[in-house]
Amino acid sequence: MRRLMCLLACVAVAAAGCEREARRYTELPAAANRSTAVRLTMLQPGSPQPLSNVQSPYQYNAYGLSEGKRLYAAYNCAGCHGLNGGGAIGPALTDDKWIYGSHADQLFSTISQGRPDGMPSFGGHIPDQQIWQLVAYVQSLAGMVSQDAATSRNDDQAAAKPENRIEDARQIQTGHR
Amino acid sequence: MGAPLIQSALHPAGIQAARIEHLWWVMFWVCSVVFVAVVVAMGIAVVRGRGAASSASEATLARSVAIAVGLSIVALLVLLTEGELVGRGVASLREQDPNALRIQITGNQWWWDVQYLNPNPSLIVTTANEIHIPVGRPVGIVLRSNDVIHSLWIPALHGKRDLIPGRVTEIWLQADRAGFYRGQCAEFCGLQHAKMALGVVADLPDDFERWLTQMRSPAPAPTTPSQTRGKDVVERGPCAMCHTVVGTLAGGRTAPDLTHIASRSSIGAGSLPNTRGNLGGWIVDPQHVKPGNHMPAPGLSSEEVQPLLDYLETLK
Numbered sequence: 325m326r327r328l329m330c331l332l333a334c335v336a337v338a339a340a341g342c343e344r345e346a347r348r349y350t351e352l353p354a355a356a357n358r359s360t361a362v363r364l365t366m367l368q369p370g371s372p373q374p375l376s377n378v379q380s381p382y383q384y385n386a387y388g389l390s391e392g393k394r395l396y397a398a399y400n401c402a403g404c405h406g407l408n409g410g411g412a413i414g415p416a417l418t419d420d421k422w423i424y425g426s427h428a429d430q431l432f433s434t435i436s437q438g439r440p441d442g443m444p445s446f447g448g449h450i451p452d453q454q455i456w457q458l459v460a461y462v463q464s465l466a467g468m469v470s471q472d473a474a475t476s477r478n479d480d481q482a483a484a485k486p487e488n489r490i491e492d493a494r495q496i497q498t499g500h501r
Numbered sequence: 502m503g504a505p506l507i508q509s510a511l512h513p514a515g516i517q518a519a520r521i522e523h524l525w526w527v528m529f530w531v532c533s534v535v536f537v538a539v540v541v542a543m544g545i546a547v548v549r550g551r552g553a554a555s556s557a558s559e560a561t562l563a564r565s566v567a568i569a570v571g572l573s574i575v576a577l578l579v580l581l582t583e584g585e586l587v588g589r590g591v592a593s594l595r596e597q598d599p600n601a602l603r604i605q606i607t608g609n610q611w612w613w614d615v616q617y618l619n620p621n622p623s624l625i626v627t628t629a630n631e632i633h634i635p636v637g638r639p640v641g642i643v644l645r646s647n648d649v650i651h652s653l654w655i656p657a658l659h660g661k662r663d664l665i666p667g668r669v670t671e672i673w674l675q676a677d678r679a680g681f682y683r684g685q686c687a688e689f690c691g692l693q694h695a696k697m698a699l700g701v702v703a704d705l706p707d708d709f710e711r712w713l714t715q716m717r718s719p720a721p722a723p724t725t726p727s728q729t730r731g732k733d734v735v736e737r738g739p740c741a742m743c744h745t746v747v748g749t750l751a752g753g754r755t756a757p758d759l760t761h762i763a764s765r766s767s768i769g770a771g772s773l774p775n776t777r778g779n780l781g782g783w784i785v786d787p788q789h790v791k792p793g794n795h796m797p798a799p800g801l802s803s804e805e806v807q808p809l810l811d812y813l814e815t816l817k
C-alpha cells in the first residue's frame with residue numbers, strides 16, 4: 325500500500341512538472357478558445373451568471389510565463405505600465421485594483437481590444453497565443469499564478485520583487501473612479 | 502580540395518586568423534615532438550626493463566631527469582614567446598585607423614542585429630545576420646547583447662569574442678581575400694544556439710561601396726497588384742509588430758530588419774538558403790524550421806502567402 329502511494333506521488337509530481345516545463349511553440353491550446361462572453365460589469369439582466377473560469381493556458385507554464393515577460397518588454401507594455409508593472413501613463417498592474425477586471429478572459433479582451441483611456445488594441449497585430457502569454461505574465465505581476473512557474477528576478481537591478489515571490493492577494497475590480 | 506572552406510581556422514583569410522593559424526601550427530609541432538619523444542623514451546624504458554635502471558648510477562639518473570626538465574622548459578618557453586608575439590600581432594590592428602569601418606553587432610536569441618555606424622545618423626545602415634566588409638580595410642566590430650551571453654566567431658578571420666549583456670566589447674579584423682565566410686555563435690545561448698550563424702561577405706572595395714549605397718535606400722514601392730497586396734500584409738499583419746521595412750509602416754524593433762531581405766543569402770540566421778520556397782516555408786511555420794525561435798507562426802491565410810512572397814522578393 326505504502327509503495328503504491330509512493331508511486332502515485334511520484335507520478336503526480338512528474339505530471340505537474342511536465343506542465344511547468346512544457347514548451348508549446350505552435351499550437352494554441354484548447355483553453356484559449358473563450359466560451360463565455362467577457363463581462364466588464366456585474367450588472368446583468370435576469371439572474372446573474374457566474375463569472376467564467378477560463379484560465380490562460382500558460383498559467384502553470386514556466387516557458388509561457390517567461391515568453392510573456394519577454395514580450396511585455398518587446399511590445400513596449402513596459403513603456404506605459406512601467407518595467408516591473410508599477411504603472412506610468414498606464415495603470416499599475418502590480419496592485420490588487422483592476423479597472424477592467426483581473427480574470428484571464430477580461431485581461432485577454434483588455435489586451436486584444438484595447439481600452440478607451442489609452443490602452444492600444446493588440447488583437448490582429450500579434451498572435452492570440454502571445455496575448456495569452458501576456459495575460460499569464462500580467463497575472464503573475466499580481467501574484468495570481470503559481471509561484472513555482474513564475475519568472476524569477478531580472479538580470480539587472482530591480483526595484484520590485486521578482487514575480488515568483490509575489491503573493492496572491494484578493495483582486496478587486498474597481499471600474500473607473 | 503572540394504567545397505570552399507568557409508568556416509575553417511586553418512584556412513585564414515585575414516591577418517589575425519593567419520597569426521592564430523601560425524600559433525596553432527607551432528603548438529602542434531612542439532607538442533607533437535614532445536609527445537613522440539615521451540613515447541619513444543617510454544618505449545625504450547619498457548624494452549630495457551628494470552635491470553638497466555638498477556645498474557645505472559645515481560649521477561646518470563640525475564642527469565636524465567635534468568635533461569627532461571630542461572627540454573620541457575624550452576618547449577614551454579617557445580610556446581609562450583610565440584603566443585606573446587601572436588597576441589601582440591593580433592592586437593596591433595586595434596590601433597585606430599582613420600580609414601576603419603565600424604560595425605555594431607548585437608546578439609539576440611537567436612539572430613544577429615547589425616548596424617553600420619556612421620557619425621551622420623541618416624547614413625547608418627541596419628541589417629541582420631549577414632555582413633559585408635571591404636577587403637584590405639580594418640573593420641572594428643562593436644559587440645553588444647540584448648539578452649544572454651553570445652560569442653562571435655568567424656574562424657577564417659579571427660578568434661572568438663563574447664557579446665555580454667550590459668557591456669560593450671570590440672574586435673578588430675581585416676579580410677585580405679574576397680569571398681564568403683561563415684561565422685557562428687560560439688557560446689551556448691539557449692535552444693537554437695546551433696542555428697545562429699553569421700554570413701560574412703568580403704567584397705572588393707568598389708563592390709562594397711555599391712552594396713552600402715544600395716542598403717541605404719528604402720524599400721522600393723510595389724509595382725504589381727500582387728506586390729501591393731503583399732506590402733499590405735506586412736504593414737497590417739503581425740509582421741509590423743516585430744520587423745522593420747524602411748519606407749513602409751512596418752517599424753518593429755524586436756526582429757531582423759527586412760528592408761533588404763532579398764539580398765541576403767540565407768534566412769533564420771543561416772538556417773536555410775534564401776529561396777522562395779524556403780522563405781514561404783519559414784513564414785508559414787517558422788517553428789518547424791527552427792523550433793523555439795522567437796517568431797511565432799503568423800497564421801496567414803493561403804491567399805496572403807503568395808503576394809507576401811512576391812513583395813518580399815522585391816526587397817533587394
Ligand SMILES: [Cu+2]
Pocket residue numbers: 651652686687688689690691694695697
Ligand atoms: Cu549561441
